[in-house]
Amino acid sequence: VLGLNVPFLEITKQLFPGWGALVYQVALALAIYTTGVSYCFTIGTRFSRFVPQTVENKVVRNTIPISFFVIGSVIVSQIGVMAIYNKLAPIMGYLNMIFLFLPLMILAPIAIARKRNELKSQGINPDEGDFITES
Structure with missing residues (x-):
């Protein structure tokens, strides 16, 4: 087979x-x-x-x-798909790290800080969890 x-x-x-x-x-x-x-x-x-x-x-x-x-x-x-995959997989791994992982590690903390500041400006303390509502 x-x-x-x-x-x-x-x-x-x-x-x-x-x-x-x-x-x-x-x-x-x-x-x-x-x-x-x-x-x-x-x-x-x-x-x-x-x-x-x-x-x-x-x-x-x-x-x-x-x-x-x-x-x-x-x-x-x-x-052949395998020939293309074997050539491109390492390259795509590095590109993924450069264009996806590193920006995420830089931009995510910035977005979290902005959201925390927004909640605090609305009088909500994000550290106490009082902004979480039950469904």
Whole structure:
């Protein structure tokens, strides 16, 4: 089973030979189709605003970003998800630390201090917990 493109399909063929595997294959094809259609619709709707205004036909405006994303997906699939992950995971870890963790460690205490000062200006003592209301 390991090393196959769709290992669950092979498991289904072994557990339910004949009709069971066929039913699963049809269900899998329908799942891929419905996911792809909603993906393309979302991409077209979201990114058609970046298509130049000279393209007036809405179908063409939606088709342009869909084409770019589908071609990009095909290229990425040829490279392989694990190869991309193995290259990008360390880089993304460092970027996450720089752009997410460090600002959070700097900005969170500032936001907490502001909120405490706001509560104190309203006559509420945040240290005693009298600002907490029960639902």
